[in-house]
Amino acid sequence: MIIVTGASKGLGKAICDRLISKKIDVLGIARNTESILFPSMSCDISSYDEVKAVVKKLKKENIKVNALVNAAGIDVMNLAVITPPDVSQKIIYTNLLGTIYCCQQFGALMLKNKAGSIINFSSIAVSLGIKGESIYTASKAGVEGFTRSFSREMADFNINVNCIAPGPINTELLKGISSAQKEKIISQQIIAKQFAPDDVSDLVEILLDPRSRSLSGQVLHVGGV
């Protein structure tokens, strides 16, 4: 079973659809699971206790977790000086702490298998330091740092931990960003073209494949930076 967070929309949904099309068992995690047409559980990943409840259920049902894809994330584009504290907290709690909570708790489930893959999500915003994305960038930089350290802790158990850092991909997350802003960011990628959810799903598949077992603690930049 592969756990995918943020499964109700955006990249998380695209990744679930891809894995399901390859006949892989997926459990989607999202705050609202009403629109999800595959096995799913409702959970706000920014709550340690809610993640714990999901893990408890999986343990009870003896479900073997082979991989975890932490695709859940939020973004509120704003200048840092005018961002209210509750918004800053929400971004850090969901993007950074949510990823940490899932890695800690689903990761613990994977330890006994002595095999597996964890994929976290960062962003091109970390490499470019995009104006108006300071808090989002801080949360994703945290995810990258966490990934590097956590990969060393999990290496003893043959579990690879990597991070995918996409540029602007057309999902709901980017609805507040203008075409001009997107183009400016894309122009700074090594491959200056906009990539699609399918390209990210390709990378996820590669990282889940045993042939990528030599990769851990890495940040893979979609489009390159």
Next chain:
Amino acid sequence: MKDASKIELELITIIKNHVADKSITINNKTPLIGTEIIDSMKLVELCLAFEDKAAELDFEFDWTSATAMSKSRGMFRTVESLVKEFINQSKLKK
């Protein structure tokens, strides 16, 4: 529910099984962190084994703690402190 002394013996056996160097004598005062007696990987495996033992006894063993790795206050500081923590949790969560 088994009595505490029996559980204690079982836990000490589990700990002994996780020490790679079998020539080392394990007693209540043996430190579990800050020495080479048990490495980080074995420590996590030990936690998993304790988790299994807790499930057998019908409670959940929570190995997370803000002071878990503290040499002065953490549950892993000695064999005795870890066993004591396990027994305490079993009493609290029953």
